[in-house]
Amino acid sequence: MGKFFLLVTLLGLLIVARGVSGSMTCDNNIGMVEELNNLDIEEENEVEFSDIPSWTSERGGKVLVNVDSFGAAGDGETDDTSALQKAWEVACSTPKSVLLVPQGRRYLVNATKFKGPCADMLIIQIDGTLVAPDDPKNWDPKLPRVWLDFSKLSKVVFQGSGVIDGSGSKWWAASCKKNKTNPCRGAPTALTIDNSSAIKVKGLTIQNSQQMHFTISRCNSVRILGVKVSSPGDSPNTDGIHISESTNVLVQDCKIGTGDDCISIVNASSNIKMKRIYCGPGHGISIGSLGKDNSTGVVTKVILDTAFLKETTNGVRIKTWQGGSGYVRGVRFQNVRVENVSNPIIIDQFYCDSPTSCQDQSSALEISEIIYQNISGSTNSAKAIKFDCSDTVPCSNLVLSNVDLEKQDGTVETYCHSAQGFGYGIVHPSADCLNSNDKISQVVQSPQSITYEDDIRHIEL
Numbered sequence: 001m002g003k004f005f006l007l008v009t010l011l012g013l014l015i016v017a018r019g020v021s022g023s024m025t026c027d028n029n030i031g032m033v034e035e036l037n038n039l040d041i042e043e044e045n046e047v048e049f050s051d052i053p054s055w056t057s058e059r060g061g062k063v064l065v066n067v068d069s070f071g072a073a074g075d076g077e078t079d080d081t082s083a084l085q086k087a088w089e090v091a092c093s094t095p096k097s098v099l100l101v102p103q104g105r106r107y108l109v110n111a112t113k114f115k116g117p118c119a120d121m122l123i124i125q126i127d128g129t130l131v132a133p134d135d136p137k138n139w140d141p142k143l144p145r146v147w148l149d150f151s152k153l154s155k156v157v158f159q160g161s162g163v164i165d166g167s168g169s170k171w172w173a174a175s176c177k178k179n180k181t182n183p184c185r186g187a188p189t190a191l192t193i194d195n196s197s198a199i200k201v202k203g204l205t206i207q208n209s210q211q212m213h214f215t216i217s218r219c220n221s222v223r224i225l226g227v228k229v230s231s232p233g234d235s236p237n238t239d240g241i242h243i244s245e246s247t248n249v250l251v252q253d254c255k256i257g258t259g260d261d262c263i264s265i266v267n268a269s270s271n272i273k274m275k276r277i278y279c280g281p282g283h284g285i286s287i288g289s290l291g292k293d294n295s296t297g298v299v300t301k302v303i304l305d306t307a308f309l310k311e312t313t314n315g316v317r318i319k320t321w322q323g324g325s326g327y328v329r330g331v332r333f334q335n336v337r338v339e340n341v342s343n344p345i346i347i348d349q350f351y352c353d354s355p356t357s358c359q360d361q362s363s364a365l366e367i368s369e370i371i372y373q374n375i376s377g378s379t380n381s382a383k384a385i386k387f388d389c390s391d392t393v394p395c396s397n398l399v400l401s402n403v404d405l406e407k408q409d410g411t412v413e414t415y416c417h418s419a420q421g422f423g424y425g426i427v428h429p430s431a432d433c434l435n436s437n438d439k440i441s442q443v444v445q446s447p448q449s450i451t452y453e454d455d456i457r458h459i460e461l
């Protein structure tokens with residue numbers, strides 16, 4: 001009944017909107033909104049996850065592989081890398097094993113690759129702390145971009161109340177973002193799960209990473225539940241959870257605060273669902289960046305449902321570089337509360353995170369079918385909604401519904417550049433600039449808007 005009423009209202013609004021813009025048909029719009037509203041991603045895959053045993057509830061038949069039995073000192077100072085490697089070899093090759101990092105101890109571990117495939121039903125139980133050596137000078141030059149790197153795993157559970165600590169402070173100080181005289185070099189990701197499927201990660205804390213905290217790459221079917229990620233708000237490029245070339249990923253009940261994106265979703269990822277996410281400090285929840293160095297990027301079917309973002313530089317963001325190709329299509333951001341966030345809703349197709357400024361280019365990713373629903377709270381910038389799209393490849397079918405953003409002692413507005421779409425229900429600030437091409441060009445030509453563009457276009461420099 002409610003849904004029907006909504007559709008009727010929407011239909012009415014569309015007829016009005018069509019009168020103004022005259023560019024597309026109502027049927028298409030309703031179909032598109034309905035499709036976006038119905039977009040869902042399976043949360044539990046019965047076949048893949050039902051047979052994963054829970055080690056705390058029922059220990060019978062499991063083989064415990066404790067790192068301490070392989071000579072680990074667990075004092076935070078002795079190098080325990082080889083003990084952990086030996087324990088991995090045994091656990092990985094033994095069916096039903098539990099690789100245990102015991103509680104209350106710290107294990108100093110160097111950059112290491114843990115390769116599968118492993119025997120069935122492996123559980124990695126981290127209750128203690130794994131800590132990385134802190135000096136970039138001693139880092140293994142053969143593994144410059146990873147610390148704990150797991151690959152080719154299937155049906156593996158990572159769980160426990162333990163901590164993965166990247167000891168990143170010296171890496172941050174050596175970053176070119178911190179000190180322009182430093183060379184720009186990539187730093188390790190604390191935890192990587194690559195080329196794997198049916199993976200569950202539950203309850204761990206990942207902190208103070210050298211660079212990104214947790215990367216899921218080339219994976220299918222991943223559940224990340226109750227994971228905490230934390231590092232200082234000024235630590236450079238320390239994305240929380242980074243999803244790349246992966247499908248069917250659920251990130252749920254996670255609390256993330258870092259110096260970069262809380263969650264970032266990049267190339268070749270689809271069917272990504274984020275649910276009940278707390279983000280802050282950080283740069284918000286992002287799709288992208290995509291299209292760097294003229295590359296192709298494709299991201300489809302992304303849902304964010306229920307999030308609270310506090311004092312972040314962005315809320316929900318899509319960011320692409322000029323010169324790229326590909327598309328972002330089919331995204332629903334819903335039930336998002338922001339508090340003192342700078343850019344609560346933003347599409348930035350002029351993203352440039354490079355020490356030199358970026359050249360203007362005409363090709364771009366195509367952004368379409370993005371719905372923002374039930375987004376409210378406070379912002380600290382006047383442009384609460386910014387749709388800054390490519391001149392040659394405009395954004396299309398951007399939909400705002402029940403959006404209410406306020407700025408303490410100030411008015412808020414929506415900025416549109418080359419952006420088409422519509423709003424329905426309450427939309428504050430108004431979505432008017434989306435459904436009139438005339439208004440778009442007016443905004444672009446006003447001298448004031450040139451200032452907005454400048455501040456939008458070099459956000460992270």
Ligand SMILES: *[C@@H]1O[C@H](CO)[C@@H](O)[C@H](O)[C@H]1NC(C)=O
Pocket residue numbers: 079081108109110111133138139140141
């Ligand atoms: C880590 O590996 C590097 C290079 O092999 C070595 O120089 C360094 O001492 C190791 N650090 C620790 C803590 O084992």
Ligand SMILES: *[C@@H]1O[C@H](CO)[C@@H](O)[C@H](O)[C@H]1NC(C)=O
Pocket residue numbers: 179180181182
């Ligand atoms: C930046 O790095 C240079 C060379 O590494 C160093 O001499 C300088 O003191 C650093 N500046 C700051 C502000 O830390």
Ligand SMILES: *[C@@H]1O[C@H](CO)[C@@H](O)[C@H](O)[C@H]1NC(C)=O
Pocket residue numbers: 152153154195196197218219220
């Ligand atoms: C790893 O990648 C290869 C090649 O793409 C693929 O065939 C294989 O299924 C992947 N392994 C897992 C566990 O996802």
Ligand SMILES: *[C@@H]1O[C@H](CO)[C@@H](O)[C@H](O)[C@H]1NC(C)=O
Pocket residue numbers: 245267268295296297298
């Ligand atoms: C994007 O993903 C596709 C498919 O996995 C891959 O072939 C391509 O190289 C990726 N592009 C970039 C820039 O990583």
Ligand SMILES: *[C@@H]1O[C@H](CO)[C@@H](O)[C@H](O)[C@H]1NC(C)=O
Pocket residue numbers: 293294323361
């Ligand atoms: C991207 O394409 C533009 C235009 O063709 C070219 O000028 C530029 O050098 C290219 N950049 C890279 C990194 O390939």
Ligand SMILES: *[C@@H]1O[C@H](CO)[C@@H](O)[C@H](O)[C@H]1NC(C)=O
Pocket residue numbers: 335336337374376
């Ligand atoms: C709107 O979002 C808020 C959280 O920001 C949530 O509490 C509320 O239930 C949502 N309303 C609907 C109708 O989903």
Ligand SMILES: *[C@@H]1O[C@H](CO)[C@@H](O)[C@H](O)[C@H]1NC(C)=O
Pocket residue numbers: 311340380
């Ligand atoms: C909002 O955040 C800014 C920093 O981004 C801070 O200076 C300011 O005090 C905050 N305002 C409120 C009302 O919390």
